[in-house]
Amino acid sequence: MASAALLLPLCATASAADAAQTRPAPASALQRAFAAAAARYHVPQSVLLGVSYLQSRWDAHAGAPSVTGGYGPMHLTDARTALADTSPRGRDAQDLRGDSVRPAPRPAPVPHVRPPSGTDLPARLKTLPRAARLTGLSPAALRTDPAANVAGGAALLAAAQRDLGEPLSADPADWYGAVARFSGADDTATAAAYADDVYEVLRTGEKRTTDAGQTVTLAARPALVPRTAPLRRAGLRTLSAAGAECPTTVSCEWVPAPHEQFGNDDYGNHDVADRPSSPDIRYIVVHDTEGGWEGVLSMVQDPTYVSWNYSLRSTDGHIAQHVKAKDVAWHAGNWYVNSKSIGLEHEGFLARPDAWFTEAMYRASARLVTYLAAKYGIPLDRQHILGHDNVPGPTTAGIPGMHTDPGPFWDWRHYFELLGRPFDAAPGSGAGLVTIRPDYAANRVAYTDCGGQGLACAAHGSGDVRLYSDHDEKSALVKDVGDGSAPTTGVNDVGARASTGQQYAVADRWGDWTAIWYLGQKAWFKNPEAQPTAVPATGQVATPKDGRDGVALYGRAYPEAGAYPAGVPAQPLSPLPYKLPKGQKYVVGDEVPGEYYYAVTFAGDSHRLVAGDDRYYEIQYGHRVAFVRAADVQVTPTT
Structure with a gap:
């Protein structure tokens, strides 16, 4: 009876969901939901906030599921709802080696990867049903009501603490083991890396306005030192990092891509080399997987498929390495770039804006890139840390087939902050160069072709700005003569878009508009002083x-x-x-x-x-x- 009484406020919240959709919640509602759930389940509010930040940065994504079927600020997972969308991507028509000297690879069938059934799903992909059992709240409420979702996360943390034989302490330092278990990882290294990130957030503190306009604050606790001993009683397996080239600050394993011969002149799925001696390494290329973790790992272990160096998992930031840095993976579609780059695949989908990239994955990726950049002398800027969508076609014929991931919903601004290289404005306001730097959350560019040709994408923050032929949003988009087709607002059409962190020379200005030199022409974008989408920069230019x-x-x-x-x-x-x-x-x-x-x-x-x-x-x-x-x-x- 006492438990039921405690749940009544949440049930009332869930039953009023329809009414809540017609009136905006107060900007402090989510903060109050964290406080209420923390008190109800006897979890320190700071711990609850820290875990949620690492999962979603407190965003609710309007109830849309992530790539792993995760919902709400706590990223409670119910992957059964997304199984149909997590099959691995089909074979690329483009030869991702990008080397015309090599004969085109013989067509080979994509290996069949059976989606796991509900009973086969790992625990990390079905935390929402367990939260429903613990709270008595419906799965629908946990998916769509942020307050209920936060309560579900608090209940899971409290249950993990009890399972470890630990008291429901008011001291955040005592919750390290439960936080590690919340990640859903089945090995100690990944769970510990996740918990370490949460406690780093607790030490530094955070304040943010969410995608729903909620202001959430987590006060800094710089002296906080967690008690890590309970994790040793969690019963998790020991993961070997033998063979993997990763920093000690991430969880990493070696899942090798096969270098095998399967015919007289065919082999896969990468080339041996002696990098960085021959050739050197100058670039890191950021991709998204367009598929779920298990399927992606199956694909990279097929010798008839392509390859990349690392895969990163969404739920907890776990990393699998497939190709040694000394060898050349086939991932970018441009042999010159392939031979000089390291490719990172992040679990996610380009054209599903709310299938978000988790903070856990962003942070693991940033630590890996920082490590690789220091090891190989790669500058941390947007002409060396490339998206696949920034890699040029090696020849004219290759331009239309070049890939467009990770797309406009990858948050380059936040990523470079995690890399320790924020896109700061250069002193002065009249610089001849600009760095593209919109406010990701507020920059809601309208895109189409999400989920089908012509369909509008869900409104979402974006790191790209749209480019016009004149200082007027009714003017035509700038045209990419190399693509050969008319410019569109399609999410995969990058011909009239500049991306966060990219730098361009200023060609003109008109009121709230700035023109840059782009594809051999003046390209205009809206850049109001009150909410700028670019900031002054300095550098070198070629003419x-x-x-x-x-x-x-x-x-x-x-x-x-x-x-x-x-x-x-x-x-x-x-x-x-x-x-x-x-x-x-x-x-x-x-x-x-x-x-x-x-x-x-x-x-x-x-x-x-x-x-x-x-x-x-x-x-x-x-x-x-x-x-x-x-x-x-x-x-x-x-x-």
Whole structure:
């Protein structure tokens, strides 16, 4: 009877859900829900807030499920509701090796991956049904009512604490084991990495306005030291990190992609190399999986499929490495970029804005990237930390098939804050360069083609800004001549979009509008002073040398023909259908030598790195980067 009485306020909240939809909740309602649930289940409010922040950053996503079927601020999972959408993506029509010297791979069927039944689901994917049993609240209420969802999370934490034989203490330091168990991880390393992140949030504190306009605050406790001993009694398995190349601050395992021969001239699914000696490593490429964890792992272990270096799990940030950094994975669709990059696949979907990327995964990814960048000397900027959607087509023919993930709903601004490289404004207001930096939550760009051609995407924050041919939202979108089709508002159409962290030279200004040089033309975006979508920047820009009306651009920085030794076919420079016109300026990200890694056989003894005398500049040309010969341009600093 006492338990039922405690649940009455929550039941009333759930029964009034329809009424709540017609009137906005007070901005403090979610904070009060955390306080009420903490008191009801005797969980420290700070612990409840910290766990929720790591799951959703307190967002409710209007009751939409995440990629793993997680709901609400506590990300309570019921993956049975999303099984039909978590099958792995189909085989890419594009050859993700991106090397025209290699024959196109023979078509091979996508391996069948049976979606797990409800009984086969791991515990981390069915926490919502358990929360329903603990609270007496309906699954529907736990999915759609934030207050009920928070109560469900509090009940799960309290149950985990009791299962460990621990008291329901008021001291947050005593809840480390329960927090680790809340992650749903079945191994000690992943559970501990998750709990460590939660306690880091508790030490630093957070304050944020959520996607529903709720203001939530977690006060900092900088001296908080958790008591970790209870985790040893949790009965979790020991996960081996042997073979994996990861920092100690993340949970990581080695799940190798096969380097196997399956025919006279076919092998997969990566190439052996000796990086960073031959060739070096300059880029990290961020992808999303377009599929659920189990299916993705099955795909990367198929020798007839493609490969990438690391996969990151949504629920708890766990990492699996598949290809050693010394070897070349096939993931970017551009052989030059593949040979010089490390590819990271994040569990998620580009065209499902509310199938969100969790904070746990963002933080694990940022720690991995920080580690890799320090190890291989990779600058932490947006011309070296690329999205797959920023990788250029290697040739004109390859442009239309280039991928567009992780898409406009990946929060680059938050990601770079976690990397310790926030996109700060340069001093002064009249700079000749800008860094794209909209407020992600408030920047609700309208996209289409989510869930079907022409269908509108759900309203959601975005890290991209839309680009127009004039300072008017009724004007035409800028056109990407390389794509060959009319520009659209489709979520996969990147031709008229600039992304957070990218830098461009200012071409013009008009009231609240700013124009940048983009794809060889003026591209306008709304940039009001009261709510700017870009901030001043400084850097170097490239423009054609005097006397030239325009110079060619390339999707790869290959050496000149005379650099190729006997036995290695010379690769054509193959200019793209773009120009860097006279009088236009484009931000320079790096100067690189012309190089080609020749690797067309299973064995590595015939692989060669061809290096020439020609040098190139990588520039931010459109949404994607491009390369221009250093001999064709002059580079000057801007202030």
